[in-house]
Every structure is written in structure tokens, then in C-alpha cells.
Amino acid sequence: MPEPILQIENVSKIYGARRTLFGRTAEVQALNNVSISVQKGESFGLVGESGSGKTTLTRSILHLETPTAGRILFEGQDLAHLSSAELRRLRARVQIVFQDPYASLNPRMSVRDIVTEPMLVHNDILNLNRGQRTDRAAELLSLVGLGPQHLSRFPHEFSGGQRQRICIARALASGPELLLLDEPTSALDVSVQAQVLNLLCDLQDRLGLTYFFISHDLAVVRYLCDRVALIYRGELVEEGETDEIFDAPKSDYAKMLIGAMPEVKVRGSAA
């Protein structure tokens, strides 16, 4: 029986009304009673359109945002009850890759500085000296398909696909178990997307990572994920095995979404 690594229990998030010059803005219910459980070693896909609450949920898991109600547990520990030191240790084990590889790397830092930064921040756990950190950065770069010759380069010298690889290397630097992938391929060309998706599959097999994959691209989710949850306007609409949802969607929303998905259908051959 696999154990859950991440449990989201009845999480709600309401953004409070703000007072402005012209009166009060309305409250926004970003998440409404969402419960999800992610097992160790699986790829869990969270699908939602814009404004569905995906981002709020991701930020809550990273503890960059506090839910209004409900709990988020990582390996059974409630995030809300962690001390700041424990929270910092947790950050080493839960990492994230963002959507836009052009915006998520500091343009003023070299690749070496970018990839070694998590090791530096978590040096109390990792205990690496400067040389060892560089070695590990080089190792991580070759793991994601780049090389040690890239260490002294700056982000602007890389293409989108390569930048996303650097982001993945950075995310792996602190030795995480859970990787949040926030639309990691939607800013990339299909040919590059295929490479990054393959890299993610390969890394998961090698390192035994758990993926929490957030996307609006159903084809990518179907390709990568074992289980899928659909979220619409802050509510969980449907959850289940990937094949089940794609072959026999139950909710109207899932049916609509799968129907709207643009696909290259090659009649006749299924090679």
C-alpha cells in the first residue's frame, strides 16, 4: 500500500474583500473544499483553466499562501503547525518548476549560482563546501541534459528548453521528493516540449520523484500522469485514473474539456 506524500484536506481559500476608493471589492472564493491525496512516486495531474484556483493551490502547497480553511499535510505533518526552521527544511523537500523559463531565472546570476543557490540555502542539511557544490551543480546539469561547460553562462544565453532544464536542475539541487510542475512545458515548442517531458519521465524513474503536475494541456497530462484531478472555479470536479477520465469522463465539465481539446487525429493508422 503506497503512502500519501501530500494530503490536501478540505482546503478553502477566500481572498478577502478589499476596500478601494469606490467601495469594497467582492470576496473571491479561490478554492472551495478541495481534497486531494498524492501517493509517493506517482505523477498526479491537476487540470484546470485560468481562474480555476490551480495557482492558489500550488502556492498553498509551497506555503507561500495560507488556506482559509482545511489542512495541507506533507508526509503527515500539517504545514500550518511547522516552526519556521521545520518549514525551511520542508522547502528542501518540496520544489517547484514554473511555467515561464524566461522569467523564473534571475538574469543577473550565472548558471552555477542559480543551481548552487538551493544547496547554499540548505547547507545546514547538505553540508557541502564550495567545490562540492560546484561538482554537484555540474552533476545536476548533466542529469538534465546540459553540461559542466554551461556553469559560467548566464540565462540569456540559453533557449527556452535549455532554461527549463536549468530550472529543473535547480529544483533538484536540494534533493526534493515532491516536485510541483506548474505548466512546465506550455511556454515551449512541441519539439522541445517532447524532450522536456521525456526528461521528466526519465528523472522520475531514476530518482523516484513524486510529481504534482499542474496544466491546462490535457494531452500532456494524459501522457505523463497516472492520476488526474479536474478543478473548476475552485472546486474539484472529477478525480481518477488518467485512462478512466479520458475514456469515460463522468462530469459534464470533463466531457466538455476533453471534447474541446484540439487533437491531431490520424485516421486509419494508429502507428
Place this chain on the structure above:
Amino acid sequence: MSETAQTSEVEIPRPADDRLRRALFRFRQSKLSMLGAAVVAIVLFFTAFGTILAPYPEHVAGAVDTANRFQPPSLTHPFGTNELGQDVLSLVMAGATVSVLAGFGVVLIGTLIGTLVGAVAGFVGGWTDEGLMRLTDLTLTIPSLILAMAIAAALGPGFTNMVIAISLSWWPGYARLVRGEVLAAREEVYVTAARAIGANPSRILFRHILPNVVSPIIVKMSLDMGFAILTVAGLGFIGIGVRPPTPEWGTLLSLSRSYMPDYWWTAMAPGMAMFFAVFGFNLLGDGLRDILDPKARR
């Protein structure tokens, strides 16, 4: 365009200063920027060596030659002589040192104070932000020349006091600029990424935010240089800046005022020097803005 070399084999090795070369290339595209840079280079040259190169160093030191007062421009005195018979060209050349250094000092101190206030306000936010920015607004409401005059009057005239006086009225612009830039940079994805890694606030501020707001600060510094030189000269003109005999453009202009228009050349040279310095720094600043603009980079 964004897709350059994907695999390591096809990559062209690039020197680390590639970005600088590109910036220089873009800078050279604009003739006005180049003109600005050239003018600034000349001004800086005289700032460094004006005193040494002056044809009549004894006049710079304060010697007078009353026999030759109010000589019109000639080969021996290209810009004529003043009421004390001193060579105007020599005074203006030497005056560059004081005027430009004072301007630079003002901009530098203003930048340091302003960046500190703005960065803290933008990064910490909340009541700290409110407090610091209201203080900034308060300083802005006082006309800078009047404030500088008041401070100079309190501290007494002199080079250092003048620089301090102007600086204290100079920083609010930087505070506002830096606060805005910090607020914007704080929302960048790489800053969120750093927070997700677990980096502490000081690391985020000094490693991720401040290095990315340097460009607009440099541009503003360059654009402000001209105005700072003018302000320094303004204080000199009204007599609370540098005291004669130390040559300074504003003071020189102020002294020549009473001999206008008959001995126009005494005002001509310091005025032109100021004009060129301000003009050059403004053109340079515009050029720098073009190449350092964060939207044009990427």
C-alpha cells in the same frame, strides 16, 4: 530567435563579456549617445587634469594680473581675462574639477540614501513603506534649492557642506524610483522561486532584487549629473557654494554678472562649459537608458 543552440556540440563558445559587447554595439547605433559619451569623456578629462593643464596655473591658484584686466579673447587668452586679469580659460578648466566632482558627490550620496530608503520601503511594505514614503514626500515638498540654501546657511559655506546640503534634498527621487522598481521586481517569478527554495529575506533583497534594479538607477544617475552640476553652480551663483578664489563654474558666472554685457567673454566660457557638461550627461543618460532598458534586454 529564442532557440539558439540546444545541444552542447553545436554551441559557439561565447566570452562572458558578450552582453557588454552587445550593449556597446547598440549604444554605437545612436549618434547622439556617442556624442554624449564623447562630451562626457572630455568633461571628465578636464575634471581630472584641468588644473594641471591650465595655461596659467598661477591664476588658478589665485594670482592676479591687474595690468591685463578685461582683455578680450585673443591667442594668448582664448576666452579673455576677467576683472582681476586672470585667464578665463584656465579658471574654467580648473573649475571643472570642483563642479563635476561636487555634482558627482551629490548624485552618489543621493543615490545611496534614496536606494536604501526605497529598497527598504518597497521590500518590507506595510507601515514601514507608508512611513518612509511620507517622509520622502515631505522632503519633496520643500524646494530643493531653498532646502540646500538653508542647510548650507546652517553648516556654513564650503565644498563638503554644499555637497551634503544638496544631497539631502536630492535623494527622494531615487527613493521613489527604487521603491517602484523593487515592488515590481518583488513579483518576478525568480523571486518567488527563491522564496520557494527557502532563501531568507536579505538574500532575496540583495541577491535577487537589487542587482535587477541597478540599471534604472544608473540611468537616473547619469541623467541627474547634469542637473546636479547646475544646482551646484546655482548655489555658487548665489554665493553660498564654493568661495572664490577656488574656481567653480557657478561662482565664475556670478562674478562676471556685473560686467555684462561689455565684458561678455567672462560669462561666456563658464556658461558654455556648464551647457556642454549638462548636455553631454543628458545625452549619455538617454543612450544608457536605451541599452539598459530592461524591456529591450532579454
Place this chain on the structure above:
Amino acid sequence: MTYPLLDIRNLHLTMTSFDGAAHVLNGIDLTVNRGEIWGLVGESGCGKSLTGLSISRLVSTPPARYIDGEILFEGRDILSLPAKEVQSLRGKRIGMIFQDPTTNLNPSYRIGEQLVDVALAAASHDASILDCPPNASRRERRRAARRLAGDMLDRVGIPNAEARLDNYPHEFSGGMRQRVLIAMALIGRPDLLIADEPTTALDVSVQAQILKLLKGTVADHFIGVILITHNLGVVAETCSHVAVMYAGNIVESGPVAEVIERPAHPYTKALMASIPTKHSKRGSLNGLGGSVPNLISAPPGCRFAPRCSRAVEACTQTLPQPVQVGGTHHAACIRLNETEDLVDA
């Protein structure tokens, strides 16, 4: 003699930058007739957007320079028309939709006013748009334009369209603003519509709606469309024809069904293979190694040769010319027959 709606012939464009002159469009040939929706696909940096911008002459020269070729819009070369005439073509005869919706709406006018203005301007060359009698007063025309604006907003899927005409752009979300821009481009009933990644930023459900609207507009008004996208799925579901671009060349073109079912060029095949489909097994996607070449020192022969698994020595010698694969299906590859064999084997 009747001309095709749009006929691009042998278009060459260079861009000068710090590193030198890049040959970004290297002989584009494309003919669009009324009633056709052409999908222009390829990786980023292959020249899709530049081709689209060239048609309404929105590429700034310099740094760009057209060194050869012509763009014939109903037989008239857009590249040699006076700027004023091009200006009058834009928006009325040639509509454009861009990807970024934030910069293309004036923030200080209501959505309705902006739509009405476009409709009235367009009605000056084609009065039938407003659907009101020719002697109608200005007031009546305005009312008709407003009705049309509300109708268009409704058709691009904006709920409660009539009321939202009085909103300002900032009151719309990004996706809704994009839909307003689409409505704005369609309201003047252009003869040719160039849509550059119009739905990339939108949700799939909205995307489906917009694409359906686009198809409907083509069917109703018999216009021509160039749809620039990187999504082959969108092309497969929307377009009648497709042109696949690589590094400034159209490497394959033809009717969508033909090209997608029987891709002939190795690049098209590689693109198709990198899309995850229902049947792709985890970890089995075939990405395309390498990247678009540096166009400043572009390889002399086929520009795809360095990344092509089937390239031979001859590929690097001369630029391959389009070869007929069947009907109007063309591909520019000298090893078409050989590659066919290899795939079947």
C-alpha cells in the same frame, strides 16, 4: 483575369543585428484563396510571425530589408504600394489579430465605442456590413454599428454582451480582451485575416469556440485566413490547408488532411512525432534534437539537414525546391522517395 486573394512570391527578408545579417525569410511562396484557412506552423523563430507581419507591412525596415519577392494582394504588390494605401488596407481589407491582448485596446475608451468606430470605418468601403439602408442617417448608422458590435461580442462568447459594451478594457480579463480583439478584427469583415497565435493564451474551451467562429466566418463571408500557430492540433481541426515553416522556408504545404495523414518532409514528421497523443506510451515521445540554426551563417543546403536523421551529403549542397507529392501537396526535400521507403520499412 482574376487574381488569388493573396499571392506571396519568392519573399526574401533579412534582419540586421549585432551579429550580422540574418536571412530570416528565404524564399517564401504561398497562395491563399478566398474560402481557405491556411495554418502556418513551425517552431518559434522560424519566420511565421514575420511572414504574417510582412503581409500588412508591419515589419520595420530597417533593421529588416526585403531583398527579393513580392506580396500580391489581389494582384497588387503590397511591398511597393504607397504607405497611405497600405494603411487603408489594414483593418479594412486585411485584418490582424495578435497574441498579446493587453497592448491593442485603448484603455480610455469603452469597448463598445472602439468596436463601433471600427465598424463605421469599415462600412465606409463596404456599406453592407451595417445592414441598414444607404440613405440612413448618421444616428441610425451608429445604432446599427452598435447592434453589430453587441452581436460580435456575443459570437466570440462574451456573456451578457450587450451590457458589456459599456465596459472599459480593464474590466475584462485577459482572455476576454483577446476575444474583444477577435471581434474587432472580424467586425470589419476583412477579405484576408491574419491571426497570429490568437488562441494561445486562451483556455481550451474558449479556444474551441473561437476556432469555430473563425470557421463560420470563412464559410459565411468567403474570406481567406492565415492562422499562425505552433499547435498542430489547432491546425488539424480548423484549417483547410497548412504550410510548415522551418528556418525561413516553407518545407511542406498542402491540404491539411493530406499533410497530416501523409507528412512527406522529415521535419513535419518529426513535429508530428513530438505531439503526445492517446497512444503514446510514457517516455516514448520522439522529441526533435538540436534547434533552429543560426540564420546568420545558415547552412547552405537544406536548413533542416543538421537536425535531420535522414540527411545525406547531397542535402547540404543546394536548397531543395518544393516537389509535388500529390495534388497540391508539396514538400521541399530531395530524399522524399528514400524517406518514404525508410518509414514503410
